[in-house]
Amino acid sequence: MPEDIRYETSGGVATITIDRPEVHNAFRRETILELNEVLREAASDAGVYSIVLTGAEGGFCAGADITEMPDWSEEMTEEEYAGYLWAVQNVVRQLRAIEKPSIAAVGGPAVGAGCDFALACDLRVVGPDSFLREGFVRVGLVPGDGGSWLLPRLIGEAKAKEYLLTGKDITPRDAVDLGLAVELADDPIEQAIELAHDLLELPALAVRRTNALVDSEQSFEEYCERAIAYQWECVTDPEHAEAIAAFGEKREPEYDRDYS
Missing domain, CATH: 1.10.12 (Lyase 2-enoyl-coa Hydratase; Chain  A, domain 2)
Incomplete structure (x- = not known):
C-alpha cells in the first residue's frame, strides 16, 4: 500500500492525492515512485475516465522535500542523479501521455516540480490560497522537470520567461487571467471533481x-x-x-x- 499517495476511484473519476501535509505535500523519493505507479494504474483502468491530481488538506505540492534529499554532489554520481530526475520527469511524461483528461486541483503551493505536475495536467482549478512558482533559479537550479518546456506552450514565451527567470509567483487571479487555470474556486478539489464528472457526460x-x-x-x-x-x-x-x-x-x- 502506498504511504505518501492516496488513490481513490469513484464513479469513473480517479483522485490522486499527494499525502504529506506536514511538509505542504513536498515529495521524497518514495512519493515519486508511488505517484508513477498510481498514474499507471489510472491509465490502465478501463473504469477510470478522468483523473484529478491534488494534495492533502486542500494543498497541492511544494516540490522536493529538501529534508529528505541527500547532498546530491556528495552522495550521488551524475548517473544516479539522472535516474532520480528521470523518475520525477516521468510523472510529467505520464500526465501528458494519458489521453484520459487530467485536472490539477491546486489549493496551496505548487512549487518547482509540484508546479510542473500541475502544468502537465490538461486542466487546472486554483484556490484563493494557491500559487504556482517555478522558483528553480532562486536555489541555483534549472527547471529540470519540464517547466521551461510546458509554461511557454501554455502562456507564451515572453510571459513564461518572466516567471521562469525571476522565480516569482503566479497568483490565482493571474493564473485565470493568463488562461493557465480554468477557474478560481473556493474549494478547488470539489470544483475539479465536478468538472471531471461533467466530462463523464460526454462520449x-x-x-x-x-x-x-x-x-x-x-x-x-x-x-x-x-x-x-x-x-x-x-x-x-x-x-x-x-x-x-x-x-x-x-x-x-x-x-x-x-x-x-
Whole structure:
C-alpha cells in the first residue's frame, strides 16, 4: 500500500492525492515512485475516465522535500542523479501521455516540480490560497522537470520567461487571467471533481481522442492524418450512435459503462 499517495476511484473519476501535509505535500523519493505507479494504474483502468491530481488538506505540492534529499554532489554520481530526475520527469511524461483528461486541483503551493505536475495536467482549478512558482533559479537550479518546456506552450514565451527567470509567483487571479487555470474556486478539489464528472457526460472516446489531438509539436498535415483515424474510431463508437440518437430524441444520452 502506498504511504505518501492516496488513490481513490469513484464513479469513473480517479483522485490522486499527494499525502504529506506536514511538509505542504513536498515529495521524497518514495512519493515519486508511488505517484508513477498510481498514474499507471489510472491509465490502465478501463473504469477510470478522468483523473484529478491534488494534495492533502486542500494543498497541492511544494516540490522536493529538501529534508529528505541527500547532498546530491556528495552522495550521488551524475548517473544516479539522472535516474532520480528521470523518475520525477516521468510523472510529467505520464500526465501528458494519458489521453484520459487530467485536472490539477491546486489549493496551496505548487512549487518547482509540484508546479510542473500541475502544468502537465490538461486542466487546472486554483484556490484563493494557491500559487504556482517555478522558483528553480532562486536555489541555483534549472527547471529540470519540464517547466521551461510546458509554461511557454501554455502562456507564451515572453510571459513564461518572466516567471521562469525571476522565480516569482503566479497568483490565482493571474493564473485565470493568463488562461493557465480554468477557474478560481473556493474549494478547488470539489470544483475539479465536478468538472471531471461533467466530462463523464460526454462520449469518452471522443474526449480522449480530442485530448490527444491537442499537440503543439505536430504539423498540420500530421494533425489531419491523425484526425482521420480518430474520427473513424469515433464514427464506429457506440457512444457516438447513442449521442446522436439522444440529440434527435431530445433526451440525455445513456452510455453503457462500468465505472471504477
